Amino acid sequence: xxxxxxxxxxxxxxxxxxxxxxxxxxxxxxxxxxxxxxxxxxxxxxxxxxxxxxxxxxxxxxxxxxxxxxxxxxxxxxxxxxxxxxxxxxxxxxxxxxxxxxxxxxxxxxxxxxxxxxxxxxxxxxxxxxxxxxxxxxxxxxxxxxxxxxxxxxxxxxxxxxxxxxxxxxxxxxxxxxxxxxxxxxxxxxxxxxxxxxxxxxxxxxxxxxxxxxxxxxxxxxxxxxxxxxxxxxxxxxxxxxxxxxxxxxxxxxxxxxxxxxxxxxxxxxxxxxxxxxxxxxxxxxxxxxxxxxxxxxxxxxxxxxxxxxxxxxxxxxxxxxxxxxxxxxxxxxxxxxxxxxxxxxxxxxxxxxxxxxxxxxxxxxxxxxxxxxxxxxxxxxxxxxxxxx
Numbered sequence: 001x002x003x004x005x006x007x008x009x010x011x012x013x014x015x016x017x018x019x020x021x022x023x024x025x026x027x028x029x030x031x032x033x034x035x036x037x038x039x040x041x042x043x044x045x046x047x048x049x050x051x052x053x054x055x056x057x058x059x060x061x062x063x064x065x066x067x068x069x070x071x072x073x074x075x076x077x078x079x080x081x082x083x084x085x086x087x088x089x090x091x092x093x094x095x096x097x098x099x100x101x102x103x104x105x106x107x108x109x110x111x112x113x114x115x116x117x118x119x120x121x122x123x124x125x126x127x128x129x130x131x132x133x134x135x136x137x138x139x140x141x142x143x144x145x146x147x148x149x150x151x152x153x154x155x156x157x158x159x160x161x162x163x164x165x166x167x168x169x170x171x172x173x174x175x176x177x178x179x180x181x182x183x184x185x186x187x188x189x190x191x192x193x194x195x196x197x198x199x200x201x202x203x204x205x206x207x208x209x210x211x212x213x214x215x216x217x218x219x220x221x222x223x224x225x226x227x228x229x230x231x232x233x234x235x236x237x238x239x240x241x242x243x244x245x246x247x248x249x250x251x252x253x254x255x256x257x258x259x260x261x262x263x264x265x266x267x268x269x270x271x272x273x274x275x276x277x278x279x280x281x282x283x284x285x286x287x288x289x290x291x292x293x294x295x296x297x298x299x300x301x302x303x304x305x306x307x308x309x310x311x312x313x314x315x316x317x318x319x320x321x322x323x324x325x326x327x328x329x330x331x332x333x334x335x336x337x338x339x340x341x342x343x344x345x346x347x348x349x350x351x352x353x354x355x356x357x358x359x360x361x362x363x364x365x366x367x368x369x370x371x372x373x374x375x376x377x378x379x380x381x382x383x384x385x386x387x388x389x390x
Contacts, residue, residue: 013037013044013110014089014170017066017097018079023055025099025211030064032103033093040107048097049083051075057097076217077185081178084170093167098210100133101165108203109167118172118198121158121190122165122205132209137220146227150187153235156194158202162186162227165205172198183223184230191234195306234305236295244288251281255367259360272359279367286371290378297385323379330372337365 015033019026030046037044046066050058051074061068071082084092091113095101101122112120129139147161164186176192178185193200210216232239255278257263262271299305341361345353 011089013091014087015046016083016094019097020051021055022097027060036104049079051079075181077181095165100210117201119193119200120167121202122163123160123202124207127204127206129207133207184226236292240288240292244285247281247285251278254278320383327372327375330368334365334369
């Protein structure tokens with residue numbers, strides 16, 4: 001797929017740089033971007049999305065002909081969103097203004113965009129990381145682990161989730177309705193682009209030591225957690241569904257093993273105390289699975305996630321009525337078990353009971369009662385989430 005010719009005089013590429021006190025390196029970055037646009041014969045512009053600099057960065061940008069966009073809302077994501085919104089180009093190349101990325105090497109990004117890609121990611125692990133450019137903790141743990149989690153959770157083709165140099169088709173990225181304001185903006189763009197089936201590719205990118213004497217804006221543990229938190233929240237399957245299903249399965253297997261009577265493995269004995277924990281695992285697991293459905297339905301209804309065909313098909317059968325029926329059956333089973341336990345107690349003239357025997361009836365009965373009640377309440381809540389609204 002090849003792009004249609006750019007209209008005469010129209011801006012094809014906007015280079016957007018988020019800026020917060022980058023006076024030491026901003027001029028170099030702007031000059032490299034201007035030289036690259038001229039060398040490639042591209043009608044473009046350089047935009048500095050300033051996030052409240054107090055070191056004279058604005059004057060440097062004006063002196064080199066860059067357009068300044070003042071972004072009052074603080075944060076890396078806020079600055080970039082402000083710059084992207086103001087961009088006039090069909091394509092946007094974004095990159096940090098600390099000279100860690102080489103803006104003279106934007107040619108491959110533009111070529112990939114002209115070939116029809118919607119998002120072109122830089123990959124520092126493929127292009128090379130120069131000595132001193134990235135802390136060892138980021139290089140060997142943080143970035144690889146978070147990128148691997150992103151690929152696992154969302155089946156994304158991106159090998160470097162946090163590369164700051166990337167290019168994209170402005171119209172395509174605007175459709176993603178990006179919302180995060182901090183460093184996790186980098187992950188949100190990739191996750192949503194993957195979920196929306198945008199065409200994504202990568203180009204090798206070199207990372208150099210940042211040209212600055214001030215402390216970096218990135219905070220390792222805080223921003224790493226924000227990235228991980230975003231990946232988890234946007235993947236209800238891995239946050240709620242899979243752990244919950246595992247707990248339920250483990251609880252059912254252990255509970256079914258212990259209901260007939262005490263068990264031993266070697267010298268270790270298992271009895272009603274373990275059965276109680278198994279019941280707890282079933283209940284907690286069920287709540288987690290239900291939360292996965294709640295989160296998915298809410299995210300889809302709010303436009304945070306795309307419509308999921310299999311989930312839509314499943315909800316033809318998972319209705320309020322089926323939920324009420326299933327929940328009622330569990331409640332009836334729980335009440336029947338409780339009644340049986342009561343009769344057993346009455347036969348002993350309501351005296352002392354053999355706890356190990358009685359609890360094998362009471363624990364499953366109470367578990368059924370709780371699960372039935374949760375199924376009924378969850379069915380009503382899911383029906384509320386699924387209401388059509390303007």
